[in-house]
Amino acid sequence: MTDRSVATCHCEAVRISFEMVDGLDSLRRCDCSICRRKYPAAVSGRVADVQVEKGEGNLGCYQFGTMTAKHYFCKTCGIHVYHQRRSNPSEIGVNVACVAGLDPRIAGTASWVDGVVHPNDI
DSSP, X not given: OEEEEEEEOSSSSOEEEXXXXXXXXXXXXXXXXXXXXXXXXXXXXXXXXXXXXXXXXXXXXXXXXXXXXXXXXXXXXXXXXXXXXXXXXXXXXXXXXXXTTOOGGGGGGOEEEOOSSOGGGO
16 A cells, blocks of 8 residues: 655645555654654655655755664754665655644554664664
């Protein structure tokens, strides 16, 4: 199942659209050092399907550690919108709280991914 979805930051300076892969079945959380702090649950998409519809110049990118993952956030309001995954750089994880029409309370059902002991870091 794929659905075209839209995600925005809090101030709506950034707007992306993407194809959600596997719908809400892809919902997950990570416990790596940055995800523990920002705490988003993410739904999956493909990098090739992401389209920045608004605010490309307002997107900041943060990288650390292996410099594989790219964490994109709004430079105005600071909200993490999406990231390119280190586990699979052809995939993105979109902050479920930014996706239009999704209730962020579903994040409580997200499965966990071990980002502390990550296979790509060994």
